[in-house]
Amino acid sequence: MDINAEQNLYRSPDHPGIHCYIVNVTSSSGLWQSENPLTQSLPILAMQLATVIVITRVLQYIFKPYHIPPIVANILGGILIGPTALGNLGYFQQMFPLRALMMLETVSYWALTCHVFLLGLETDVASVLRAGKKAIHVAAFGFLFPLLAGIALFLMIHKNRPDEESSQSQFVYFAAPLAMTGFPVVSRILVELKLIHTDLGRLAMSCALVEDLVGWAFVVVLLPYTISFLNAVYSALANVAFILFCVYAVRPVLALLIRRTTAHRNNVNEHYLSFIMVSVSLFACATEVLGTGSLVGAFVFGVIMPDRVIAGMLADKFEDFMSGYLLPLYFVTCGLKINLKEVNSNWAGPAFTILICCSLKIIGAMITTSRYKIPRRDAFALGLISNTKGIISMFMANLAIDKKILSSYEYATLVLSIAVMTAATGPIIANMYRPAKRLSHYKQRTIQQAKGAESELRVLACFHGPYNITGMINLFDSSATTKESPLNVFALHLVELTGRASAMLIIHNPGKSRAGRKDANSEQILTALDTFASLNDSIEMHPLTALSPFVTMHDDICSLAEDRRVSFVILPFHKPPTRDGKLDEEGSTSFRGVNLNVLANAPCTVGLFVDRGFGETQNEDSSLKRQVAMLFFGGPDDREALAYASRMGASGVVNLRVVRFQSGMLESNHGGDDMDGIQGTAERQRKLDQMCLNEFRLRSAGQEMIHYEEKEVNGEEEVVFILREMATTQQIDLFLVGKGEGALQPLTAALLDWCEYPELGPIGDSLVSMDDSRSSVLIVQQYIGPEEEAEELGDQRREHMVDVHEPSEHSREHLGKWQVPGEEDEHHLGGFEMEPFDRHKRDDGMDGLKYNY
Numbered sequence: 001m002d003i004n005a006e007q008n009l010y011r012s013p014d015h016p017g018i019h020c021y022i023v024n025v026t027s028s029s030g031l032w033q034s035e036n037p038l039t040q041s042l043p044i045l046a047m048q049l050a051t052v053i054v055i056t057r058v059l060q061y062i063f064k065p066y067h068i069p070p071i072v073a074n075i076l077g078g079i080l081i082g083p084t085a086l087g088n089l090g091y092f093q094q095m096f097p098l099r100a101l102m103m104l105e106t107v108s109y110w111a112l113t114c115h116v117f118l119l120g121l122e123t124d125v126a127s128v129l130r131a132g133k134k135a136i137h138v139a140a141f142g143f144l145f146p147l148l149a150g151i152a153l154f155l156m157i158h159k160n161r162p163d164e165e166s167s168q169s170q171f172v173y174f175a176a177p178l179a180m181t182g183f184p185v186v187s188r189i190l191v192e193l194k195l196i197h198t199d200l201g202r203l204a205m206s207c208a209l210v211e212d213l214v215g216w217a218f219v220v221v222l223l224p225y226t227i228s229f230l231n232a233v234y235s236a237l238a239n240v241a242f243i244l245f246c247v248y249a250v251r252p253v254l255a256l257l258i259r260r261t262t263a264h265r266n267n268v269n270e271h272y273l274s275f276i277m278v279s280v281s282l283f284a285c286a287t288e289v290l291g292t293g294s295l296v297g298a299f300v301f302g303v304i305m306p307d308r309v310i311a312g313m314l315a316d317k318f319e320d321f322m323s324g325y326l327l328p329l330y331f332v333t334c335g336l337k338i339n340l341k342e343v344n345s346n347w348a349g350p351a352f353t354i355l356i357c358c359s360l361k362i363i364g365a366m367i368t369t370s371r372y373k374i375p376r377r378d379a380f381a382l383g384l385i386s387n388t389k390g391i392i393s394m395f396m397a398n399l400a401i402d403k404k405i406l407s408s409y410e411y412a413t414l415v416l417s418i419a420v421m422t423a424a425t426g427p428i429i430a431n432m433y434r435p436a437k438r439l440s441h442y443k444q445r446t447i448q449q450a451k452g453a454e455s456e457l458r459v460l461a462c463f464h465g466p467y468n469i470t471g472m473i474n475l476f477d478s479s480a481t482t483k484e485s486p487l488n489v490f491a492l493h494l495v496e497l498t499g500r501a502s503a504m505l506i507i508h509n510p511g512k513s514r515a516g517r518k519d520a521n522s523e524q525i526l527t528a529l530d531t532f533a534s535l536n537d538s539i540e541m542h543p544l545t546a547l548s549p550f551v552t553m554h555d556d557i558c559s560l561a562e563d564r565r566v567s568f569v570i571l572p573f574h575k576p577p578t579r580d581g582k583l584d585e586e587g588s589t590s591f592r593g594v595n596l597n598v599l600a601n602a603p604c605t606v607g608l609f610v611d612r613g614f615g616e617t618q619n620e621d622s623s624l625k626r627q628v629a630m631l632f633f634g635g636p637d638d639r640e641a642l643a644y645a646s647r648m649g650a651s652g653v654v655n656l657r658v659v660r661f662q663s664g665m666l667e668s669n670h671g672g673d674d675m676d677g678i679q680g681t682a683e684r685q686r687k688l689d690q691m692c693l694n695e696f697r698l699r700s701a702g703q704e705m706i707h708y709e710e711k712e713v714n715g716e717e718e719v720v721f722i723l724r725e726m727a728t729t730q731q732i733d734l735f736l737v738g739k740g741e742g743a744l745q746p747l748t749a750a751l752l753d754w755c756e757y758p759e760l761g762p763i764g765d766s767l768v769s770m771d772d773s774r775s776s777v778l779i780v781q782q783y784i785g786p787e788e789e790a791e792e793l794g795d796q797r798r799e800h801m802v803d804v805h806e807p808s809e810h811s812r813e814h815l816g817k818w819q820v821p822g823e824e825d826e827h828h829l830g831g832f833e834m835e836p837f838d839r840h841k842r843d844d845g846m847d848g849l850k851y852n853y
Contacts, residue, residue, distance in 0.1 A: 041103050047095060048104060049329065055080060056328045067192055067426030069185050071390065074328050075419045078335025087336070096336060105333050109294075111326030114318060115391065116295045117280050119184055120302020121315050123209070124504075134372055135206035141364035142386045143179045143211050146357045150175025153356060157349045157410060173400040174414060176218045178357045182390020182422070183212035189388065189426050194559050195433060197505040197546070200378045204385045215392045216299065222396070224291040235291035242290060246283075246304050255306035276314060295395065334398050338412045349409070353417045358424075361386045381429055387421045394418065445604040445783045447643040450567040457647065458488045458566040462557065464591055466524045467576045471776065473532050474615025475570070476539060478626055478654050478734075479647055490542045490564050491529050492557070493522055494594070497547040505560070506545040550590040554597035562603040568644070569602055570778075571595050573610040573768075581613045581774040596759055599781055605640055606781045608760060610768050614734050614776035625655045625705070629726060630736040631763060632660045633748055634689045637738030640782035645736050646696055649706040659726075660693065660710045661719065716750045723766055727773035737763045739781040 059073035079085070086092045096104070154174040186208040187196070195201040224235035280298050287297030305314075343350060362383030369379040397414045400406040406414065444450045450457050457479070461472055472491075479487055497504070508526055526543050533541035542564075548556045561569050574595060575587035599606055615626055630645035632638050642658070649656035700706040713719050726732055739761035740748055751762035760768055764779035 041100070044095070044097075044100050045103055045107065048100070048332070049325070051092075051095060052077065052081065052328045052332050053325065056331075063423075067189065067430045068423045069189060069388070069426060071182070071185055071394075072419055072423040074331040075334070075394070075415065077328065078331035078333070079338050079340065079415075079419075080335070081332050082335040082338050084335075084338060084340045096332070101333070101336070104329060107326065108329035108333050111322055112330045112391070112395070113284050113294050113298045114280065114322040115327050117298040117302045118315050118318055118323060119391070120299040121305055122184060122187075123212075123299075123303050125213070125303055132206070134369075135203060136210060138203070138365055138368045138382065138386075139181075139207040139210035139214070141368045142181070142207065142361050142383065143214055145360040145364040147175050147179040149356050149360050150178040150353075153349075153353050154410070156352075157413065170400075170405055170410075172218075172222060173396060173405050174410060176215070176222065177389065177393035177396045177414060178353065178417060178421075179211075180215035180218075180389060180393050180396075181208045181211035181386050182388050182393065183208040185390045185422065186385055186388045189385070189429070191552070193426070193430055193433065194555055195429070197556055197560050198563050200381060202505065202507075204382055207382070207386060208388070211386070212390065212392070216296070219392065219396065220292045220296060223293055223399070231291065238290045239287065239292050239296065242286065243300055246300055251304040251306055254304070258306065272314075273317060331394070334394060334415065337398075337401050337408070338415055339408065340412060340416070342409050343412050343416065346409075350413045350416045350420075353413055354420050357417065358384075358387050358421055377432065381432055384425055384428055388425045389418045389422045444565065444567045447568055447605055447640055447647070447780075448782075456486050456488055457568065458490070458564065459568045459570060460490045460492060460557070460561045460564065460566040461570045462572060463491065463493045463525055464572050464574075464576065464588070465521055466528075468572045468611065469525060469528045470616060471577070471609065471611030471614045472570070472572075473528065474626070475609065475734075475778070476532070477536070478615070478628070478651055479644075485647075485650075486538045486540060488540045488542075490544060490560070490566060491525070492560065493525050493543075493545045494553060494557075494591075495522070495545060495547045496553075496590070497549050504547045505556070506547070508543040508545070550594060553594045554601060557594070557598050558601050558603055566604055568605050568607060569598065570607045570609055571598060573608060575610075577611050577613055582771070583610070583612065583768070592759075599759055602781075602783065605783045607644075608739075608764070608779045608781075610760070610764070610777040610779070612774050612776045617733070626653060626733045627731060628654050628656050628734045628736060629730075629732045630656065630658045631723075632658060632689075632693070633738070633740065633763065635685060635738060635740060636688075636782045636784070637740055637761070637780055639689065639692045639738070641736050641738045641778075641780040642692055642696055644778075644780060646699065648736070649700060649703065652705070654705065656706045657732075658696070658706070658708045660708075661722075662710060662712050663714070716748070719748070719763075720751075720766055723763070724770060724773075727767060727770050727775045732775045735764075735767050735775055735777045737761065737767070737777065737779055739764065739779050 056070075056074050056077040059077050060070050063070075063073050081087060081092060081096065087096065151171045151174075154171040183205075186204060190196040190201045190204060196205070220239050221232055221236055224232040280301055283297035283301040284294030285297070287300070288294045362380055365383030365386060366376065366379040369382065374382075394415070397406075397411060397418065400414075401408070401411040444458070447457065459476075459479075461476070463469070463472065476487060476489060522545055529541050529543050533539055544560075546553070546556050546560070557569065571594075572591075573583070573587075574589070574592035575583040575585075578584055595608060599608070617624060628645065628648055630642060632642060645656060645658060648654050697708055700708070711722060713722065727735070739759075740763060748762040751766055752758070755762060755765040756769060757765050760777075760779050764777055767773065767775065767777045
C-alpha cells in the first residue's frame with residue numbers, strides 16, 4: 001500500500017489543514033509489481049538506520065585522531081542529513097519524508113530512554129557525597145556563571161528579533177543546556193587522553209558529576225514548569241517521593257533478588273535481560289505520568305541498581321546496540337529541525353554565545369581554584385573540560401523546539417554552540433598535555449638515580465588480592481627504611497572494572513574509618529597496610545584502589561607511576577602463591593597481559609615479584625634473618641638489581657649474598673666491523689659492571705651481613721646446576737636478579753630458548769620453573785628512556801638493546817603467541833592486543849600533575 005495514495009489520506013473536518021496518514025508496516029510486492037518499497041514504514045526505517053550509521057561512523061573515524069567525542073559526530077551527522085545540506089537532495093528527501101518522522105522519532109526516543117538507563121548504571125551518586133568542597137565550589141561557579149550569561153544572551157538575541165513571541169520559560173531552556181556539563185562525555189575524553197587518574201582528572205570528574213546531576217534536577221523542574229508554576233511544584237514533590245521510594249524500597253528488593261538468584265556473576269541470563277527491559281519501561285512510564293518525562297525514570301532505575309558487577313554486565317549487553325546502533329537516530333531527529341541557512345544572516349548570536357559561555361566557564365574555574373593553589377594551566381584546563389556537553393543538553397534543546405518554546409533560529413544557535421564547545425575540548429586538552437610536554441624535572445626513574453640525589457625511594461606496589469599482602473609487606477620491610485632513607489610506597493589494589501563504566505582511582509586516607517566499604521578484599525589489604533605503616537615511622541604509605549578494565553589497566557599503572565614520580569614499580573606475578581609454598585597452576589592470564597604491557601611501557605624501573613611465601617618463616621621466629629641472594633651476570637638490569645640489593649643489605653633484617661658469575665670460556669673473534677662494534681659495546685658494559693661492583697664492595701666493606709663472591713662457570717649447564725643447588729639446599733628466601741635485556745652474556749643467552757615466561761628473563765624463568773624450590777624471586781628491569789634521556793641515565797640506549805644471539809625457532813614461536821592474541825583467547829585476555837617486547841613505548845599525554853586536595 002502506497003501511503004502517498006489519495007485514498008490513504010484522512011482529513012479531519014475540524015482541522016482541514018491537518019492530514020493524517022494510514023500507515024502499514026510493510027505490504028509491498030517489491031520490484032515485481034513496480035512498487036517503491038520506501039513508501040512503507042519498515043523498509044524506510046531500515047534504510048534510515050543504514051544511512052545514519054554510515055554517515056555518523058565516517059565522521060567519528062575522521063574526528064577520532066583529534067580526540068573529538070562521538071556525540072559531536074552524531075550532532076553534525078544529523079545536521080548534514082537535515083535541510084542544511086543533504087536534505088536538499090532528492091534521495092534524502094525520499095529517505096526522510098515528513099510522513100516517516102513519527103516512526104523515526106518513536107524509535108529514536110526509545111533508544112534515548114535506554115541510553116539514559118545505561119548512563120544511570122555508570123553514575124555513582126555516592127561520589128557526589130565524597131566530592132568535597134573544592135569540587136562543589138568549582139561546579140557551582142561553573143554552572144551559575146554560564147547560566148546567567150545564557151539568560152542575558154537569550155534576551156539580547158530575542159531583542160533583535162521582535163517579531164517572535166516570548167514566554168517566561170524561554171530563557172531558562174536556552175541557558176540551562178549551555179551551563180550543563182556532560183559527565184559521560186568528560187569521562188571518555190579523560191580516559192582517552194590518559195588523564196583520568198591525575199589530580200586534574202579526578203577533580204574534573206567530580207565537578208562534571210555534580211553539574212550533571214544538577215542538570216537532571218533542571219529537567220525535573222522545567223518540564224512541568226512549562227505548563228504552570230503550580231504544576232511544577234506538584235510534579236517536583238511527586239518525583240522526590242518516587243525517588244525516595246525507589247532508593248529505600250525498590251533498591252533493597254533488587255539487591256535481595258540478585259543475591260538469591262545469582263549464583264555465578266560471570267553471566268547474565270535472558271531472564272535478567274527481560275526483567276531489566278520491563279523495569280526500564282515501567283519506570284519510564286511512572287515518571288511520564290508524574291510529569292517529568294520517561295528519561296528521568298530510566299535514569300533513576302539505572303542509578304539504584306545495587307550490584308555494580310551485574311550493572312556492568314548489563315551495560316555490556318545493551319551498550320553497542322542501543323547507544324551505537326539506534327541512538328544516532330535521535331540526533332537525526334534533532335538535525336532535521338535545524339537549517340543553518342537561517343543563521344547565515346546573523347552569525348553574531350552563535351559566535352557571542354560560544355565565546356561568552358566558554359569564557360565564563362573558564363573564568364569561574366580559575367577564580368574558584370585560586371584559593372586552593374591549583375596551577376593556572378590546570379585551572380584553565382578544568383574550565384575548558386567543563387564546557388563539554390552531553391545528551392541531556394541536546395534533550396533539553398530538542399524539547400524546547402518541540403514545545404515551540406524556542407524559535408528555529410534560537411534552536412540552531414543553541415545546538416551549534418553545544419557542538420562547537422564540546423568539539424573544542426578534546427583537541428585543546430590533548431595539545432596542552434601532549435607527550436612532548438612531560439615534566440622535565442622527573443629524573444628519578446631508576447633505583448640507581450634515586451640513591452644519589454635523593455635518599456628517598458618512591459615505589460608503586462601493585463596488589464591483585466589479599467594473597468599478595470604478606471610477601472609485599474615483607475619486601476617493604478626488607479628495604480632499608482630509616483628517617484634518612486625513607487620508603488615512600490604507593491600501594492595500588494588493582495580491581496577489574498566490568499561493563500562500560502568509567503575507570504576510577506580511589507585514594508584512601510590511612511587510619512580513617514572505612515565502615516562504608518563493602519569490598520572485603522580491599523578492606524583486608526588496606527587494614528594490613530595501615531597496620532604495617534603505623535609500626536614503621538620511616539615508611540610513608542599511600543593506599544589506592546584502581547578500578548579499570550584489563551584492556552587499560554597497564555595504562556593506569558604507568559600514568560600513576562609518572563604522576564607520582566616513582567622510581568620502582570613492583571608487579572606481582574600472575575600466578576599467586578599457594579599454602580605449601582608453590583605457585584598456582586592456572587594463574588590469571590589477564591594479569592599476565594597487564595604485566596607484559598607494563599614492562600613494555602613503564603616510565604621507570606619495573607620489578608616482577610614471584611612470591612612463594614617470602615618472609616613467612618622469619619615472621620614466626622623474629623631471630624632469623626631473611627636470606628637474600630643477588631645473582632650478577634652483567635648488564636643494565638643486573639646493575640639496577642644490585643642497587644636495590646645494596647639497599648636491602650643495609651636494612652638490618654637481611655643476610656645479603658651477592659654472587660657474580662663470570663664466563664670461563666674464551667671469546668672468539670671472527671673479525672668484521674659488526675663484530676668489532678659488538679665487542680666494543682661489550683667492553684663498555686663490562687666497565688660499567690665493574691664500576692658498580694667496586695662501588696658496592698666499597699660501601700659494604702666491613703658489614704657482617706653482606707657477602708660477596710665470584711663464580712667462574714663454563715656454560716649454561718653449570719649455571720643451572722648452581723642455581724638449583726642454591727634454591728634447594730641453601731634455603732634462600734629471595735633471589736634478586738636482572739631480567740637480562742641488553743646484556744651480552746653467552747652464559748644466559750642459550751637459556752632463552754627454553755623460557756616458559758620470557759618476561760622473567762632467562763635466570764628468573766629458570767628459578768621459577770624449579771618445582772622443588774620454595775624461594776621467591778624478584779626480577780628487575782631497568783628503565784631505558786628515549787635517546788635524548790640516555791646520557792642522563794649514564795648509559796647509551798643502543799648499548800642496552802644489543803642482542804648478539806638470534807632467537808631460536810622455539811623462542812620465536814613462544815613470543816609470537818603474545819603479540820596478537822587470537823579470537824579464541826579474547827575471553828581470557830579481555831580482547832586487547834599486547835606488544836610486550838617493544839620496550840618503553842610511550843604514547844600518552846601524561847604530564848605529572850600534583851597538588852593537594
